[in-house]
Amino acid sequence: MLQRVLDNIYKIDVPMRDGALNCLNAYFIQGERNLLIDTGFDREESYKTITGALNRLETSMENTDIFLTHIHPDHAELAGRLAGIETRIYIGEKDAKLLNESEKTFSIRRRNPEMKGFPPEVAADYERTYALRRPFSGKRCTYTEVLDGDILEYGGYRLRCIDCAGHSPGQTCLYIEEKKLLFCGDHILFDITPNVSSWEDDINPLKDYIKNLEKLKAYDIEIVLPAHRGVTCSAHERIDEIIAHHNERLDELLCVLKENGELNTYEIASRLTWNTPCNWRDMPTFQKYSAVGEVVAHLAFLLDRGLIEKRVEQGVNLYSARAGV
Numbered sequence: 001m002l003q004r005v006l007d008n009i010y011k012i013d014v015p016m017r018d019g020a021l022n023c024l025n026a027y028f029i030q031g032e033r034n035l036l037i038d039t040g041f042d043r044e045e046s047y048k049t050i051t052g053a054l055n056r057l058e059t060s061m062e063n064t065d066i067f068l069t070h071i072h073p074d075h076a077e078l079a080g081r082l083a084g085i086e087t088r089i090y091i092g093e094k095d096a097k098l099l100n101e102s103e104k105t106f107s108i109r110r111r112n113p114e115m116k117g118f119p120p121e122v123a124a125d126y127e128r129t130y131a132l133r134r135p136f137s138g139k140r141c142t143y144t145e146v147l148d149g150d151i152l153e154y155g156g157y158r159l160r161c162i163d164c165a166g167h168s169p170g171q172t173c174l175y176i177e178e179k180k181l182l183f184c185g186d187h188i189l190f191d192i193t194p195n196v197s198s199w200e201d202d203i204n205p206l207k208d209y210i211k212n213l214e215k216l217k218a219y220d221i222e223i224v225l226p227a228h229r230g231v232t233c234s235a236h237e238r239i240d241e242i243i244a245h246h247n248e249r250l251d252e253l254l255c256v257l258k259e260n261g262e263l264n265t266y267e268i269a270s271r272l273t274w275n276t277p278c279n280w281r282d283m284p285t286f287q288k289y290s291a292v293g294e295v296v297a298h299l300a301f302l303l304d305r306g307l308i309e310k311r312v313e314q315g316v317n318l319y320s321a322r323a324g325v
């Protein structure tokens with residue numbers, strides 16, 4: 001479906017079929033040269049949806065550049081196939097590096113599940129079912145890195161790149177000051193909380209994420225255009241809600257450690273509340289892995305704050321609340 005947002009700005013619903021998200025909101029800015037913001041999975045239906053929308057607008061990818069809000073395949077995978085000979089594909093610097101480094105980036109094989117305390121049967125199920133899932137299938141292409149503060153000009157608009165790392169290392173939003181309009185990718189979503197996860201507790205994506213939510217409060221935002229689903233309140237209200245959500249999660253995690261003493265990552269995840277229809281035991285393996293990824297990001301945040309301690313015993317990371325906390 002193609003929908004006009006403002007002069008020269010359109011939204012394209014790109015179907016996703018699986019998962020809870022239903023579709024990707026791609027955006028299209030029409031001008032002398034056009035800009036497509038996000039692309040979808042490399043699937044026939046996504047390809048047809050986007051090329052069909054461009055047909056209706058009487059243009060084509062030959063005359064279009066692409067801006068990827070971030071590296072995740074539901075945003076970036078189709079870019080290589082869509083790109084015309086002249087197409088530039090912009091993406092935030094850190095995500096560009098990941099994409100250029102190796103296709104392995106998109107193998108979702110998780111390292112060292114034993115360090116997180118995964119029971120062997122869950123890790124084995126994951127390896128069997130998910131870890132061999134196809135890697136990022138996008139055609140190899142050249143990405144043009146954008147940096148915080150860079151300006152792109154399309155359709156008569158000046159689009160300022162804002163580094164919003166957290167959900168991915170290179171997540172970048174685009175802001176049109178004149179219209180008080182923000183293309184926010186997955187940095188702000190409204191009826192779901194953007195996933196912030198990690199597999200290593202020595203990096204702290206949640207700290208970046210919260211800092212980059214706070215940063216957006218300095219921007220006047222009247223129109224916010226997320227990459228999934230709709231908008232239910234103002235961007236600033238949603239920012240406050242998301243930060244409150246993470247603070248609650250951090251509190252809950254700390255309570256679990258205070259009540260239970262030392263636990264491994266998997267044990268912590270199993271004791272937290274999850275917004276799913278089933279309990280932890282019946283949760284599909286893939287969801288358990290995502291949950292553990294979120295827990296690692298929250299543990300890294302608490303470690304950085306000095307609120308918890310970590311030690312390693314027989315190759316398993318163990319966490320406890322710091323005395324007096």
Ligand SMILES: [Zn+2]
Nearest residue numbers: 070072167186
């Ligand atoms: Zn994403």
